[in-house]
Amino acid sequence: MSEKQEGITAKKNDDFSEWYTQVVVKGELADYGPVQGTIAYRPTAYAIWESIQKQFNDMIIGSGHRNVYFPLLIPESLLTREKEHIEGFAPEVFWVTHGGDNKLSERLAVRPTSETVIYSFYSKWVRSWRDLPLLLNQWCNVLRAEIKSTKPFIRGSEFLWQEGHTVHATVNEADEEVMRILEYYKILVEDYLAVPVLIGKKSEREKFAGAFYTTTLEAMMPDGKALQAGTSHNLGQNFSKPFGIQFLDQNNKSQYAWTTSWGVSTRLIGALVMIHGDDRGLVIPPKVAPIKAVIVPIYKGNEGEPVVKKANEIKSALGKHGIAALIDARDDRTPGWKFSEHEMKGIPVRIEIGPKDMKEKKVVIFRRDTAEKKSIEESSVAKATAELLDDIQKNLLVRAREALKKQTIEAKDYADFKKTLEERGGFLKCGWCGSDKCEGSIKEETGATIRVIPFEQDKKIPDCIYCGKQGKEIVYFARAY
RNA sequence: GGGGACGUACGCUAACCUGGUAGACUACCAGCUUUGGGAGCUGGUCGUCCGAGUUCAAAUCUCGGCGUCCCCA
Numbered sequence: 001m002s003e004k005q006e007g008i009t010a011k012k013n014d015d016f017s018e019w020y021t022q023v024v025v026k027g028e029l030a031d032y033g034p035v036q037g038t039i040a041y042r043p044t045a046y047a048i049w050e051s052i053q054k055q056f057n058d059m060i061i062g063s064g065h066r067n068v069y070f071p072l073l074i075p076e077s078l079l080t081r082e083k084e085h086i087e088g089f090a091p092e093v094f095w096v097t098h099g100g101d102n103k104l105s106e107r108l109a110v111r112p113t114s115e116t117v118i119y120s121f122y123s124k125w126v127r128s129w130r131d132l133p134l135l136l137n138q139w140c141n142v143l144r145a146e147i148k149s150t151k152p153f154i155r156g157s158e159f160l161w162q163e164g165h166t167v168h169a170t171v172n173e174a175d176e177e178v179m180r181i182l183e184y185y186k187i188l189v190e191d192y193l194a195v196p197v198l199i200g201k202k203s204e205r206e207k208f209a210g211a212f213y214t215t216t217l218e219a220m221m222p223d224g225k226a227l228q229a230g231t232s233h234n235l236g237q238n239f240s241k242p243f244g245i246q247f248l249d250q251n252n253k254s255q256y257a258w259t260t261s262w263g264v265s266t267r268l269i270g271a272l273v274m275i276h277g278d279d280r281g282l283v284i285p286p287k288v289a290p291i292k293a294v295i296v297p298i299y300k301g302n303e304g305e306p307v308v309k310k311a312n313e314i315k316s317a318l319g320k321h322g323i324a325a326l327i328d329a330r331d332d333r334t335p336g337w338k339f340s341e342h343e344m345k346g347i348p349v350r351i352e353i354g355p356k357d358m359k360e361k362k363v364v365i366f367r368r369d370t371a372e373k374k375s376i377e378e379s380s381v382a383k384a385t386a387e388l389l390d391d392i393q394k395n396l397l398v399r400a401r402e403a404l405k406k407q408t409i410e411a412k413d414y415a416d417f418k419k420t421l422e423e424r425g426g427f428l429k430c431g432w433c434g435s436d437k438c439e440g441s442i443k444e445e446t447g448a449t450i451r452v453i454p455f456e457q458d459k460k461i462p463d464c465i466y467c468g469k470q471g472k473e474i475v476y477f478a479r480a481y
Numbered sequence: 482g483g484g485g486a487c488g489u490a491c492g493c494u495a496a497c498c499u500g501g502u503a504g505a506c507u508a509c510c511a512g513c514u515u516u517g518g519g520a521g522c523u524g525g526u527c528g529u530c531c532g533a534g535u536u537c538a539a540a541u542c543u544c545g546g547c548g549u550c551c552c553c554a
Contacts, residue, residue: 007519009493015551017550017551018550018551021549021550026492032548032549034548036547036548036549148482149550150549296517297516298516298517299516300515300516301515301516304516331515331516332515332516333516333519333520334515334516334517334518334519334520335516335517335518335519336516336517336518336519336520337516337518337519337520338516338518338519339517339518339519340518340519341519352517354516354517355517356517357517364517443554444554445554446554447553447554479554
């Protein structure tokens, strides 16, 4: 492959960070904005996001949730009402202080998350046990001032997400909701994005600011750093009390409600780029790819017409199977150029049709994940493409699972823990005594934090990796994005 | 949170040290020729991150801001 500058020049294994930036920018997913940490989501990235929205909406609407929209601006007095919550978010809140030239009497926060503003409504809307559960979700943007190390999709000052906010009569119902959503997230992330995750709880130190407890999905990136792919929180009565979300139960007794919140963001796009991309560029999992196949007609001089006509026939054959395809019949680009470009942009399947194929009634079909090409009967192209798309989707998840397995390492002792973390990163599986002190010391000494306390615990719990006392739980430590 | 490197056209880069007409490649536009792994010829368009200072003169020197990347925590 030539080293032309418009291609991806960084290697994924040599310079991961530079490689990621090139794939995102040159693959035309995003472009940097004029304000730090902001990006434009270009058509391919936005289409992937819409695909995520569709899948997740189908799941939550099916289970009785409804979509809504709440205000962007939150008065300071409201944002600061729950103490732990504001302490967690204070450093990254953007404040609106002026309307035109006039200084506002109260500062307004641009939402970093919407619990507080939403609960100001919920306190009015929830009156009776008959109003519960209240199951609402919104798709919106949020802003968090990120001063250092921003990365497109992974960490930015503005991102898109969904935030679900539900109210329940009992803690059990809230628990069930938290787990239901976590399960939906797992399906979304693994079955659609082909990104395997570990699921479990966060430690007290790492939980959402103000939460009773937080559950999480954690993915592992090829450079050995963990990425939080989504979270689902049980907020207990921590918010219902300061915000006055109360209802009268069947016994005419006033009760504080139990609330949950949960979200996934456009960060998921970053995860799929990091996990599936290669030295040629993006690899988009077929289920979320806006264009599943690109057809490249190849011809000499004035022989193009029958080839382009054939390409159109193939496109409509694919269309009948529900496969969105694009014909690239530009005559100012050579086939090789087109191949490189579509590979860089991650289109899962390419179909090449030229004079040789026309004679034999065949086409060449190429799969992006393994870069394999083969010649097939033209009459079977739709079926073959559908099968190939399925196979690519499966293969991406299998490959990613293997990588996750290799990057999940049992630490023998603390020296081994530090050595492994330093050399290759990954999830370090070990015992933990449950003390915040050990967790904090490890973070200070190594930069690693408890990413997840898995729900599925082994029978035998090893001693704490740090203090050597009786282990309470098995946990996974990692450095994280 | 700490440290380092760097900002010149879409991109990559030269001129910077030693102040004096910003140049190459690529991309882009037009035309012609081309098409099975980043095609050729001819012509053309586009640039010194922002602000202040020093100077007759600033891409170049000084200060500040903004931005990007890397390493460590």
